[in-house]
Amino acid sequence: MRDLKTRQFAKAEPIYFAGDTGVRLMKVVSGAVMVFQIFEDGRRQITDFVTPGELLHFDFDGAVDHYAEALTEVELIQIEASAALTDPDWADYIFKQMRERLGRERKHVALLGCKSAAERLAEFLIIVSERLTSPVGDLELPMTRQQIADYTGLTIETVSRLFSRWTRERRLIPTGRRTYRIEGALAA
Known part of the structure; x- marks a missing residue:
């Protein structure tokens, strides 16, 4: 065309x-x-x-x-x-x-309306892993924590707290400035 x-x-x-x-x-x-x-x-x-x-x-x-x-x-x-x-x-x-x-x-509406903060952020990270990066389980986050909060309907403080907790628990492993590897169940 x-x-x-x-x-x-x-x-x-x-x-x-x-x-x-x-x-x-x-x-x-x-x-x-x-x-x-x-x-x-x-x-x-x-x-x-x-x-x-x-x-x-x-x-x-x-x-x-x-x-x-x-x-x-x-x-x-x-x-x-x-x-x-x-x-x-x-x-x-x-x-x-x-x-x-x-x-x-439809999935986004369900995420916003029916899930806990940890479930929202965990699902967001899976979505990013599937749609924006590869292989699945490795994350390259081109967005800020505020942008993540604006997608998940959470506050930036909640997003930061969950990232810190999951990093401490080694469920989310930093591999670079804005890159991570998912090592375990996040929302648990």
């Missing part, structure tokens, strides 16, 4: 803001993007991390209702939504992406 445009973003660079027009679909080629809401009182809720091969949003016309920021250096492919919707391969891809995102969002 010839309507593809490539864009690069530096770490922490905004990709779009709530209220921006969503006429272009954006697919992550490399890097990771965090998608989030900002509440009237200034609090932020990170709702998802978008990784290579995934679309940032599904707003084909009108305004997007959330923010997107590069979590790492990011390369995106952009395509006009109208062109994507008329291409059968892109339409199938968009539908598949919607199903996958809906599944992740």
Whole structure:
């Protein structure tokens, strides 16, 4: 499809803001993007991390209702939504992406609503291990503890306390500045 445009973003660079027009679909080629809401009182809720091969949003016309920021250096492919919707391969891809995102969002709602602080953070670390790093069990955390708190619905103090406890107990082994290895059951 010839309507593809490539864009690069530096770490922490905004990709779009709530209220921006969503006429272009954006697919992550490399890097990771965090998608989030900002509440009237200034609090932020990170709702998802978008990784290579995934679309940032599904707003084909009108305004997007959330923010997107590069979590790492990011390369995106952009395509006009109208062109994507008329291409059968892109339409199938968009539908598949919607199903996958809906599944992740259901899991995130369950994480926020039904789990203890330790269970939330443990599940978050497993999600990061599966989606942002490899092999599973090794973690490279490109986000800050505040960003982790904003995803898990915890305070930064709770996140820091759990990291410290799990490190002391050797369940989470630091292997670098922002890298860890999971050595045992975290939420126990």
